[in-house]
Amino acid sequence: MLSIIPALLVLEDKSVYKGWSLNEPGLVAMGEIVFNTGMTGYQEVLTDPSYTGQIITFSYPELGNTGINLEDFESSYPHVRGVIVKNLCTIPSNFRATQTLLEYFQKNNIVVIYGIDTRRLIKNLRQAGSMNGYISTDLFKLNDLLSPLKTIPSMQGLNLVQEVTTSFNYSWKGNQYYDWLQKNVKSYQMRRKHYKIIVIDFGVKRNILRRLSNYGCSIIVLSATATVQEILSFKPDGIFLSNGPGDPASVMNGIVTVKNLLSMNIAIPIFGICMGHQILSLALGAKTFKLKFGHHGLNHPAGLVKRTEVTSQNHGFAVDSKTLPPNLIKITHLNLNDFTVAGICHRYQPYFSVQYHPEAGPGPHDAEYLFDHFVKLIRIFKKNLATTIKKL
Incomplete structure (x- = not known):
C-alpha cells in the first residue's frame, strides 16, 4: 500500500x-x-x-x-x-x-x-x-x-558536461525506423551509403544517434574531452556536436577543441545541436548569456524570413547575437518568442548549428530536414574532395 x-x-x-x-x-x-x-x-x-x-x-x-x-x-x-x-x-x-x-x-x-x-x-x-x-x-x-x-551552486559557471559525457569511446549500433520519417531517409538506408560521423558527447540524447543512423551514418561517440588528434584519427566524414547540460562557457575543453578544428580549415561538415550550437558559437568568438527562465517545451516557433518551424527546445543559455562575427556567421533561425539566436551557419565553411532539437524526442518533426542537410553536405564535400585528389 x-x-x-x-x-x-x-x-x-x-x-x-x-x-x-x-x-x-x-x-x-x-x-x-x-x-x-x-x-x-x-x-x-x-x-x-x-x-x-x-x-x-x-x-x-x-x-x-x-x-x-x-x-x-x-x-x-x-x-x-x-x-x-x-x-x-x-x-x-x-x-x-x-x-x-x-x-x-x-x-x-x-x-x-x-x-x-x-x-x-x-x-x-x-x-x-x-x-x-x-x-x-x-x-x-x-x-x-x-x-x-x-x-546549491549557481547554474551560471557550472560545468555539468563532465558529469554526463561518456567515459569511453563507443560505436552506436542501435537503429530504428519510424513511419513518420521522410521517404528519403529510407532511400539512404537502401543505398547503404554510410558516412562516418564522430559525435562529441556533451550529453547526447539517444534519439539524435537514432536519427543519424537512420540517415545512413555509422557513428562513433567520443568523450567531450577528446582532442583534435583523436577526432581526426578516425578519418570522419562529418562531426556532430551534441546537446548537454550546464553553462556552455564553462566547457573550456570542448570550446578549445572545436576552435582548433576550425583553425585547421578542414573541409569536414560540422553540425551542432543546443550545447553543440553554443560550443560552436563560442569557438567562433561569440559569447553566451543565461536566459531568464529558459526555453523548455515542444511548441517553440523558430524561423527567419517567412519560414517558421515548431520546435522542441530545452536550454537555459543562449548565444548573444551582437557577438557573432557577421563577416563569418549568418543567423539562419531566431526563436520567435523572444528573438534570441536559434540557428547559425558559417558563410564559407560547412559548419551550422541550431538551438533546438530536430530529432524531436519528444516533439514536432518540422526540423527533421536538418539531418538530411547534414548528410547532403557530407556527400557534396566528399565528392569535391575526391575530384580534387583525382585532378592532382
Missing part, C-alpha cells in the same frame, strides 16, 4: 509550496527549478542529460498516464534531481507500459512533490526567473527552511 506523506518545495525567493509525496520520508532533492510546457514525453524529459542539476516543473496537470516503456529512454538513467507536478497518476493505461511512473521514481530515487498549484509556481518562475530550490520530505529537520539553499 502506498504511503502518502507531506512534502515542501522551497525556492530561493523564500516562497514555500506545501504538497504531498509518495517517496520515502527523509529525502531531499536540490537544484535549479525550471518548467517544461510539453503535454507529452515526460519519459524523454526525465532521461534527457540536458536536465542534469535541475528540478522539473511540468505544466501539464497530470503525469504518469502512459507509464514507462522500454523504447523512449533518451539515456540509460534519469538525470533530473526532482519532479514537481499537479497530479500524479498511479495506474497507467498504455499498451507499451512496463511499469508505472511511480515505480520508476522509487527505483531511481527521484524525489517528487505533487498537489501544489503549478500554475502559480510557473507564473512565479516566469516573473522572477529560474531559481534554485529544493524538495524535502524530511520536514522535522527543517528548522531553517532557507539554509539548504546556500549549498
Whole structure:
C-alpha cells in the first residue's frame, strides 16, 4: 500500500509550496527549478542529460498516464534531481507500459512533490526567473527552511558536461525506423551509403544517434574531452556536436577543441545541436548569456524570413547575437518568442548549428530536414574532395 506523506518545495525567493509525496520520508532533492510546457514525453524529459542539476516543473496537470516503456529512454538513467507536478497518476493505461511512473521514481530515487498549484509556481518562475530550490520530505529537520539553499551552486559557471559525457569511446549500433520519417531517409538506408560521423558527447540524447543512423551514418561517440588528434584519427566524414547540460562557457575543453578544428580549415561538415550550437558559437568568438527562465517545451516557433518551424527546445543559455562575427556567421533561425539566436551557419565553411532539437524526442518533426542537410553536405564535400585528389 502506498504511503502518502507531506512534502515542501522551497525556492530561493523564500516562497514555500506545501504538497504531498509518495517517496520515502527523509529525502531531499536540490537544484535549479525550471518548467517544461510539453503535454507529452515526460519519459524523454526525465532521461534527457540536458536536465542534469535541475528540478522539473511540468505544466501539464497530470503525469504518469502512459507509464514507462522500454523504447523512449533518451539515456540509460534519469538525470533530473526532482519532479514537481499537479497530479500524479498511479495506474497507467498504455499498451507499451512496463511499469508505472511511480515505480520508476522509487527505483531511481527521484524525489517528487505533487498537489501544489503549478500554475502559480510557473507564473512565479516566469516573473522572477529560474531559481534554485529544493524538495524535502524530511520536514522535522527543517528548522531553517532557507539554509539548504546556500549549498546549491549557481547554474551560471557550472560545468555539468563532465558529469554526463561518456567515459569511453563507443560505436552506436542501435537503429530504428519510424513511419513518420521522410521517404528519403529510407532511400539512404537502401543505398547503404554510410558516412562516418564522430559525435562529441556533451550529453547526447539517444534519439539524435537514432536519427543519424537512420540517415545512413555509422557513428562513433567520443568523450567531450577528446582532442583534435583523436577526432581526426578516425578519418570522419562529418562531426556532430551534441546537446548537454550546464553553462556552455564553462566547457573550456570542448570550446578549445572545436576552435582548433576550425583553425585547421578542414573541409569536414560540422553540425551542432543546443550545447553543440553554443560550443560552436563560442569557438567562433561569440559569447553566451543565461536566459531568464529558459526555453523548455515542444511548441517553440523558430524561423527567419517567412519560414517558421515548431520546435522542441530545452536550454537555459543562449548565444548573444551582437557577438557573432557577421563577416563569418549568418543567423539562419531566431526563436520567435523572444528573438534570441536559434540557428547559425558559417558563410564559407560547412559548419551550422541550431538551438533546438530536430530529432524531436519528444516533439514536432518540422526540423527533421536538418539531418538530411547534414548528410547532403557530407556527400557534396566528399565528392569535391575526391575530384580534387583525382585532378592532382
